[in-house]
Amino acid sequence: MRIIRATHLGMCFGVRDAIALALASAEAGPLTILGDLVHNPTVLSALAARGIAVANDVAQVTTHTLMVTAHGASARALASTRALGLNVVEATCPLVHVAHRAVAALVRDGYHVVIIGQRDHVEVRGLTGDLDDFDVVLDEEGVLALEEHPRIGIAAQTTQSIEKVRRLVASIRRRFPRSDVRFLDTVCKPTKERQHAAVELARASDVVIVIGGETSNNTRELVKTCGRYCSRVHHVQTEADLSPAWFREAHTVGITAGTSTPDAVIDRVEGRIRTFGRGRGLDASDMLDRAECAR
Numbered sequence: 001m002r003i004i005r006a007t008h009l010g011m012c013f014g015v016r017d018a019i020a021l022a023l024a025s026a027e028a029g030p031l032t033i034l035g036d037l038v039h040n041p042t043v044l045s046a047l048a049a050r051g052i053a054v055a056n057d058v059a060q061v062t063t064h065t066l067m068v069t070a071h072g073a074s075a076r077a078l079a080s081t082r083a084l085g086l087n088v089v090e091a092t093c094p095l096v097h098v099a100h101r102a103v104a105a106l107v108r109d110g111y112h113v114v115i116i117g118q119r120d121h122v123e124v125r126g127l128t129g130d131l132d133d134f135d136v137v138l139d140e141e142g143v144l145a146l147e148e149h150p151r152i153g154i155a156a157q158t159t160q161s162i163e164k165v166r167r168l169v170a171s172i173r174r175r176f177p178r179s180d181v182r183f184l185d186t187v188c189k190p191t192k193e194r195q196h197a198a199v200e201l202a203r204a205s206d207v208v209i210v211i212g213g214e215t216s217n218n219t220r221e222l223v224k225t226c227g228r229y230c231s232r233v234h235h236v237q238t239e240a241d242l243s244p245a246w247f248r249e250a251h252t253v254g255i256t257a258g259t260s261t262p263d264a265v266i267d268r269v270e271g272r273i274r275t276f277g278r279g280r281g282l283d284a285s286d287m288l289d290r291a292e293c294a295r
Helices: 013-028 041-049 075-082 094-108 122-128 140-144 162-175 189-203 217-227 263-277 284-294
Strands: 002-005 031-034 053-055 065-068 087-090 112-116 134-137 151-156 180-183 207-211 233-236 252-257
Touching: 002 263, 013 031, 013 041, 013 065, 013 094, 041 053, 075 087, 094 112, 094 122, 094 151, 112 122, 112 162, 122 134, 134 140, 140 162, 151 162, 162 180, 162 189, 189 207, 189 217, 189 252, 207 217, 207 263, 217 233, 217 252, 252 263
Parallel strands: 002 252, 031 053, 031 065, 065 087, 112 134, 112 151, 151 180, 207 233, 207 252
Antiparallel strands: none
């Protein structure tokens, strides 16, 4: 059994920076994070072990310092939080800030904003929190529900599949041929890299393991992408979720992971898969192939 890793996988710089900022802030004094810093249970458990609290509502915060997650928040939400006298630390990913600036530019230029993403996702709430009039769509059904506007400006949740986003943009243009439709690509580079690498991985694999939190949107998008090219795709959070039955008659196993998945978790998942492959011809040449693929 041969094991290969996607050329791009796992934790992105935005998540690493957010975790580092949380740990540094906690050393300076008691810290509460508003919501999940990132959507990965291993990371959240590690932060809790360092005494970092989590609150789902500002009213639940008992510390003076409050951290906004990597997914960002609207200017209105930040202002109302600071008005309570809290010290607000922003762990917002820089690429989410790029998306916020794109949305602001669309509004400034007179476009009705349409966000391609999950309506209730914390990032989307942040992108739309300063808007009085907007739409959020995630599929063709959502496009059909849109009303016509003279100018339609489209941006996307940063962790959406760029292929899906482009497909929906094309659908909006077809639906409203008389409208001036402007699309600003706000899908982040790490997401694009992991999506493209996932396609190559799935095409070369009999089984694909996607590692990441159950609530991680970019991880779920990786699962969907791999599923288009490989019929045996499994989403796991840790090595404990693996089943030996998944690897029966598998010659090549591919591994990829979402942008909030720690390197150590990826290594443990691969190590567990290797135990399933013992006695099935896993040798040094397979390990060399894996190393070359992971570069």
